[in-house]
Amino acid sequence: MKLLEHQGKQFLSSWDIPVPRGIVVKTKEKAKEAFHEFNGKAVLKIQVPVGGRGKAGGVKLVNSINDIDEFFAKWQGRDFKSFPVETFLIEEILNIKSEMYISIALNPKAGGLIFIFSREGGVDIEEVAEKTPEKVLKLNLKPTEEYKEYYFRKELRKFGLKGKILTKLSRLAEKLYLNFKKNDLMLVEINPLVIVEKGEIFAADSKIEVDDSGIFRHKQFQEFRELEYITELEKEAQDIGVTYVKLDGDIGIIASGAGLAMETIDLVNAAGYKSANFLETGGGITKELIHRSVHLVTKDKNVRAVIVSLYGGVNPLVEAAKGLVSGKQSLDRDVLIIAKALGNQQEECWKILEEAGIPILKNHRSEDIVEVLKQRLEVAS
Amino acid sequence: MSILLTNDTRAIIQGITGRIGSIQAMWMKKYGTNIVAGVTPGNGGTEVERIPVYDDVFETVEKHQANASVIFVPAPFAKDAVLEAIDAGIKLIVCVPEHIPVNDTLIMRSKAQEKGVILIGPNTPGIISPGIGKLGIMPANMFNKGRIGLLSRSGTLSYEVAGYINAAGYGQSTMIGIGGDPIRGADISVYLQQFDEDPDTDIVVLVGEIGGSVEEDAANYAKNMKKPVIAFIAGKNAPEGKKMGHAGAIIDGKQGTVESKVKALKEAGVIVADRIAEIPELINKLYENQNISEIASAKE
Numbered sequence: 307m308k309l310l311e312h313q314g315k316q317f318l319s320s321w322d323i324p325v326p327r328g329i330v331v332k333t334k335e336k337a338k339e340a341f342h343e344f345n346g347k348a349v350l351k352i353q354v355p356v357g358g359r360g361k362a363g364g365v366k367l368v369n370s371i372n373d374i375d376e377f378f379a380k381w382q383g384r385d386f387k388s389f390p391v392e393t394f395l396i397e398e399i400l401n402i403k404s405e406m407y408i409s410i411a412l413n414p415k416a417g418g419l420i421f422i423f424s425r426e427g428g429v430d431i432e433e434v435a436e437k438t439p440e441k442v443l444k445l446n447l448k449p450t451e452e453y454k455e456y457y458f459r460k461e462l463r464k465f466g467l468k469g470k471i472l473t474k475l476s477r478l479a480e481k482l483y484l485n486f487k488k489n490d491l492m493l494v495e496i497n498p499l500v501i502v503e504k505g506e507i508f509a510a511d512s513k514i515e516v517d518d519s520g521i522f523r524h525k526q527f528q529e530f531r532e533l534e535y536i537t538e539l540e541k542e543a544q545d546i547g548v549t550y551v552k553l554d555g556d557i558g559i560i561a562s563g564a565g566l567a568m569e570t571i572d573l574v575n576a577a578g579y580k581s582a583n584f585l586e587t588g589g590g591i592t593k594e595l596i597h598r599s600v601h602l603v604t605k606d607k608n609v610r611a612v613i614v615s616l617y618g619g620v621n622p623l624v625e626a627a628k629g630l631v632s633g634k635q636s637l638d639r640d641v642l643i644i645a646k647a648l649g650n651q652q653e654e655c656w657k658i659l660e661e662a663g664i665p666i667l668k669n670h671r672s673e674d675i676v677e678v679l680k681q682r683l684e685v686a687s
Numbered sequence: 688m689s690i691l692l693t694n695d696t697r698a699i700i701q702g703i704t705g706r707i708g709s710i711q712a713m714w715m716k717k718y719g720t721n722i723v724a725g726v727t728p729g730n731g732g733t734e735v736e737r738i739p740v741y742d743d744v745f746e747t748v749e750k751h752q753a754n755a756s757v758i759f760v761p762a763p764f765a766k767d768a769v770l771e772a773i774d775a776g777i778k779l780i781v782c783v784p785e786h787i788p789v790n791d792t793l794i795m796r797s798k799a800q801e802k803g804v805i806l807i808g809p810n811t812p813g814i815i816s817p818g819i820g821k822l823g824i825m826p827a828n829m830f831n832k833g834r835i836g837l838l839s840r841s842g843t844l845s846y847e848v849a850g851y852i853n854a855a856g857y858g859q860s861t862m863i864g865i866g867g868d869p870i871r872g873a874d875i876s877v878y879l880q881q882f883d884e885d886p887d888t889d890i891v892v893l894v895g896e897i898g899g900s901v902e903e904d905a906a907n908y909a910k911n912m913k914k915p916v917i918a919f920i921a922g923k924n925a926p927e928g929k930k931m932g933h934a935g936a937i938i939d940g941k942q943g944t945v946e947s948k949v950k951a952l953k954e955a956g957v958i959v960a961d962r963i964a965e966i967p968e969l970i971n972k973l974y975e976n977q978n979i980s981e982i983a984s985a986k987e
Contacts, residue, residue, distance in 0.1 A: 412789060
């Protein structure tokens with residue numbers, strides 16, 4: 307789960323990391339109201355869980371009510387990289403002396419964490435690292451070791467920092483490190499980390515990603531989960547226990563594995579159709595799960611056909627078949643549903659589907675299920 | 688013949704009395720896997736599928752010389768189960784559960800490396816050496832015995848690819864689901880090296896997907912392999928910033944896309960299939976063009 311900037315800043319603040327004064331708003335009216343608290347100038351930012359908003363004009367210095375009108379005209383009700391823009395953050399303007407970069411992230415390559423610091427912030431750190439690697443400090447942190455403040459102080463000192471700013475940064479680094487581990491994070495990034503005229507540091511932006519698999523042991527994130535930036539259909543999917551990602555086509559996809567679902571989408575699209583969604587059941591199939599998945603996928607009224615692709619390893623194919631039949635029979639509109647199933651209990655599964663008149667493909671070839679789709683849709687038209 | 692899971696494997700099942708563990712014990716045993724014991728703390732002295740159950744892993748090593756374990760313990764407790772197996776001297780661990788916190792995986796991974804243990808997964812269908820046995824949840828009837836080494840990030844896609852390979856008259860020496868999470872136990876290079884050195888594997892097929900850098904790591908290792916590698920990457924139509932089922936399957940900016948992976952693989956001399964259905968043809972070509980062992984010796 308990626309926290310929005312303002313949610314992340316709430317956590318940074320609770321770890322005693324200074325953040326600019328800001329107000330979260332949902333409407334233009336509230337933004338105008340809030341603007342009066344910032345002495346005639348402020349920063350207005352869209353809140354989306356994905357990067358690149360600065361370049362797209364999603365972060366703007368506003369000097370007047372007119373500027374706010376313009377910003378909302380541009381963003382309200384729009385999508386940014388397929389995420390609807392619903393929340394805005396209006397913040398005080400900092401008296402910036404310099405901008406730096408600091409983060410801790412997972413490091414899959416080394417099987418640990420990585421600490422990254424640069425005196426150049428507010429820019430794409432990957433680019434800086436590529437063009438001028440000497441400007442970026444990278445430290446691999448081993449999962450079985452404990453790193454203390456002095457470790458970061460020593461490394462930052464060797465990197466050329468000294469005095470007050472050195473200790474401010476080493477303490478900040480230790481805080482980020484300890485909270486990363488304590489809260490099961492996958493990323494904490496402050497870019498830019500702003501140094502103001504008086505030498506104080508502020509987190510001017512915040513990117514925090516929480517490990518979904520670790521949320522069960524962190525109450526503080528469970529409430530964010532409720533507020534998570536997801537659509538009604540995605541919420542329902544969470545409730546059913548499946549993963550659902552909406553795409554913009556008209557062929558629904560249900561598959562018993564992530565790779566299989568992605569592959570089916572690729573094949574459907576390559577055949578000239580467009581997939582309406584990605585729905586992956588994972589290994590916990592029950593009759594009810596499939597029944598509800600059929601309803602979920604077809605709630606999107608564009609969907610005119612659904613491909614269901616299943617393998618019975620840990621999943622019980624008989625339960626899946628029963629759920630598919632009851633799901634189809636209880637739909638309030640006619641949607642073509644075709645299935646492909648192989649694995650443990652396959653014969654029983656096929657029999658149930660055949661008796662219910664659901665076309666069933668009995669081999670491993672996903673290309674063939676797309677072929678079946680094609681034939682059926684041609685017959686239908 | 689096979690890698691990692693061989694005729695010398697003496698496996699235990701941790702979490703054997705659970706809902707999934709007991710069903711999967713039945714399927715693994717039915718397939719002929721040498722399962723010597725099961726472990727569920729508190730259930731020592733009982734039996735599941737006529738497999739003796741013990742309270743801890745150490746006892747199975749003492750009494751049955753167990754050397755491999757497959758984990759069916761719920762995700763919140765999986766780390767401790769894996770650490771117990773490592774501590775007891777188990778050398779091959781297959782960690783099936785999904786949704787294990789990444790911080791736990793980091794610890795399991797580094798302990799395994801420290802002790803020279805091969806940790807497959809987490810979030811994996813497991814490993815199958817057709818004709819010898821399987822440690823995991825894959826349906827056995829999807830795999831045939833043969834000389835293709837198969838590696839896959841996705842369980843279901845490994846079944847699909849195996850289906851195509853079987854239909855063309857080939858089979859698998861071993862199939863390993865390397866795991867769908869962002870952090871894995873063993874690195875991809877470990878498996879590639881094993882296949883490269885296995886006298887009964889001719890070609891390696893790698894089934895990748897969007898997100899992470901495991902395909903890039905594989906490309907890097909494949910440069911120096913004697914045997915040919917064929918790769919396929921799923922997820923051409925995945926949108927940026929969305930987790931596609933697997934925790935590790937997410938495109939982040941320009942990173943982790945199909946294009947970037949295909950580029951890295953091609954540059955390393957890996958043969959990239961645009962569609963899964965092409966894989967059998969590519970295998971045919973490799974066998975037709977040259978004797979595979981000739982290819983291997985020419986590279987040496």
